[in-house]
Amino acid sequence: KAGVTQTPRYLIKTRGQQVTLSCSPISGHRSVSWYQQTPGQGLQFLFEYFSETQRNKGNFPGRFSGRQFSNSRSEMNVSTLELGDSALYLCASSPQTPGQETQYFGPGTRLLVL
Amino acid sequence: GQNIDQPTEMTATEGAIVQINCTYQTSGFNGLFWYQQHAGEAPTFLSYNVLDGLEEKGRFSSFLSRSKGYSYLLLKELQMKDSASYLCAVVLDDYKLSFGAGTTVTVRA
Numbered sequence: 441k442a443g444v445t446q447t448p449r450y451l452i453k454t455r456g457q458q459v460t461l462s463c464s465p466i467s468g469h470r471s472v473s474w475y476q477q478t479p480g481q482g483l484q485f486l487f488e489y490f491s492e493t494q495r496n497k498g499n500f501p502g503r504f505s506g507r508q509f510s511n512s513r514s515e516m517n518v519s520t521l522e523l524g525d526s527a528l529y530l531c532a533s534s535p536q537t538p539g540q541e542t543q544y545f546g547p548g549t550r551l552l553v554l
Numbered sequence: 555g556q557n558i559d560q561p562t563e564m565t566a567t568e569g570a571i572v573q574i575n576c577t578y579q580t581s582g583f584n585g586l587f588w589y590q591q592h593a594g595e596a597p598t599f600l601s602y603n604v605l606d607g608l609e610e611k612g613r614f615s616s617f618l619s620r621s622k623g624y625s626y627l628l629l630k631e632l633q634m635k636d637s638a639s640y641l642c643a644v645v646l647d648d649y650k651l652s653f654g655a656g657t658t659v660t661v662r663a
Contacts, residue, residue, distance in 0.1 A: 473651075475653075480655070481655065482641070482653050482655035482656050483597075483643075485650050485651060485652065488650070496648060496649070498650070530596065538650075538651060539585065539646070539650065539651060540584075540585075540645075540649065542587075542599045542602070544599075545596035545597045545598070546596055547595065547596050
């Protein structure tokens, strides 16, 4: 089975721009979660999608949004980028419920905001 | 807020044993995961504990005490490839995962 894939792997943007990141889960997995990873904060939960619906949300501002398509692929969008948004963005997929089963992480998208 | 504490860094010698502690104070608890993350790579699953006690899986073991809000990951017979970051993650009441900042383990020859 192919693993979780994320595109693009690296991205450089400037303040004020917006960005869209993509995640393709493992085939058959219906839950996709997004995390932000920074050296000081570790992994922080952004949101989780299941069957095209946002099922859970972390404590991030409304500039961070996401969606999930009928094939379980997911995108996250960050509008009006700030310097502090520079981070590794990881997505993870699981069959049904992340807290009850193993999540499989993708390689991440490294975003640099200048 | 959620409070999950792990040491920032640990160093050990090849062949030795290292114990990584994780203490937590969270709004709810539905289990605890340990993940390994090599530099520049995705986190990979190591273990999951939901009941008190020790779970052994080869060279790696994980322990949980729910009453003490405490877990540890034990790495035995350390190998150079074990140099990585180890992440403790608590499953909250709504099944969200809350991660600690991670412990970077360096294995020296």
